[in-house]
Amino acid sequence: MDIRCEHHDGALVARVGADRIDAAVAIQFKDRMREVMQDSATRVILDLSRVGFLDSSGLGAVVAVMKLLGPDRKLELAALTPTVEKVFRLTRMDGVFTIHANAPASLHHVR
């Protein structure tokens, strides 16, 4: 799965390039996140701005990624699209994660 990473102010920003995190790719998502988080900072911000759909398997995978980080590191979410936001709200998982309205701007644009 296409997940690109940048470091911003001590946080790892992981930008998901897939348009869906569903049952077909939930395991790939989790495996790829495990890979990119190996050297990660204390905060990981998951940029979901390109993800239009996430099902309960995808939600479970996001929770699993949070657990992979352990108690000393934190997973935060950013830029949820409407249907993804609905899944988090409906399952009350919106209260479990810090959710940012927007993802940190890409460093490539700042330069």
Next chain:
Amino acid sequence: MSDNAVPPPSPPRVRLVFPAEPLAVRAAVGKLFDHMPTELLSEDERGTAEIVIAEVLNNIVEHAYAGAPGNIDLTLDPTDTGLNCVITDQGRPMPDGVIPIGVLPTGVGLDQPEGGFGWYMIRALSRDISYNRRPDGNCLTFHLPRRQAAFLAGFPNCIGSMTQ
């Protein structure tokens, strides 16, 4: 209105038959919703419908067939109030022959659930859900309602398509 008044045309019924595999499910859901007319469902309702149908199909793949090969047969029937959905498969029956209650799983701190959300979301977002175990397999029916406001917002489009 006279007895022989012509009812407004409703959008056609859609039927898809596809293998019970994750990528086939994804393709089927895409096919259903990528071409869904906007006057039929608002973007919000489309998202809701997509969640419910995807969860039902995932359950069939994971639990009814559980890796065994088979097909899923899905019919969507647009009505005045929303979409009637009928989904059948030839897999194993629901546990105890009934639809799971779908209690929202919750946790504390890092101890959060990674599954069990599917039936909760299906039940929360659909209406009139019913399950029948038939000699040839499972049949699940439910309704995906449209909100009145969304219906009214889409009404000019309906008029437009009727007068073309």
